[in-house]
Amino acid sequence: MGNNTVKNIILGILAVALVGMTVAYAALTQKLTIDSQASVAGSTWDVHFANLGAAEKTGNPVITTPAKLTNTTISELDVAFTLPGESVSYTFDIVNGGSIDAKLDKITINSKESGIKCTDASGSSDSEDAQAVCNNIIFNVTKADGEAFNAADVLGNQQTINAKLTVTFDPKATSVPSQKVTVDGLDAVFEYIQK
């Protein structure tokens, strides 16, 4: 066996050893991979008023200015009563036209104790006339069936609640004012949030 043969054998052994060491070294690393994706669906948030009905009157109140509806307000209604028992009501819808369920977070309906203000012709809120009117004006906003709205009521996406607003001169009133009394603050506010 010549020298070349010996050298070749030695070289072969060294090469195998080197490869072995490399493989051993390479094997001592490990990559762990997490791979994911997501998407966000196109969504819309759209809760609004719609379909304001014609005024329905009991008695002969004079609607000085009819109610007007925009997307998020029903306003401008101005009605003049002359006798107890008169009333005017409007039906309307609260619509969730979006893709997200809504929840009634807060509802505020003014009352004579809070928010409704009666002022007589001389500007007084303390006169007997003013107080009598305030005691006998009834302002209400309910579901169409007469049930009250409650905080936490759910309005699902693409759903509608039928409602109505009513302003009434209490039929139980035993007197009428001797002068014109203006009633302000017949307001209701619905605050909807994402359910």
Add this chain to the structure above:
Amino acid sequence: MSIKVKNIVLVVLLLGLISMTVAYAALTQRLDIESTAGINSLEWDVHFANLSKGEVIGSPSITEPKLSNITINGLDVEFTKPGESVTYNFDIVNNGTIDARLDTLKINTKEDGIVCTDSNGSKDSQDAINVCNNISFSVTKANGLQFNEGDILSSKDTINAKLVVSYNGDLESLPTTRVTVKGLNAVFEYIQD
């Protein structure tokens, strides 16, 4: 010296030699240490395990991820409103005989790696930007602590971890058209400690 004396001296010397030999022999003690040794075959085995079912907040639509030894992939979450999320628990296991060390860790962020594209293919639309600003992707230890490069995973040890994908923001941040989010990726590279 007479022959007799010589003989005696010889005997004495012989006896002394024998004695010394015996004594020397007695003063030697062979001490043997016997042992055996071997080289155990080394095992390098760091992998994922025990992927849980998703814990969901809200009503996202989910294609569940799959776990193979070294990958967790295939998760696809579709969010419909802010506040939704999905969480998966999983383990990183060192079942080998060699301690491991987390050499590099890359968790993609919106600044690096996460790409949001709207239905027109745009990454620059307000919808795409809003979604990227509000998507959250995290991979942490199960107690919420961050992984750090240099963390040791000893032989036969396990780290409990969790992966959370969520959509935050508010209603105004919702896109008007579908936005796709790619690159919710994390890569752990362990080496021998």
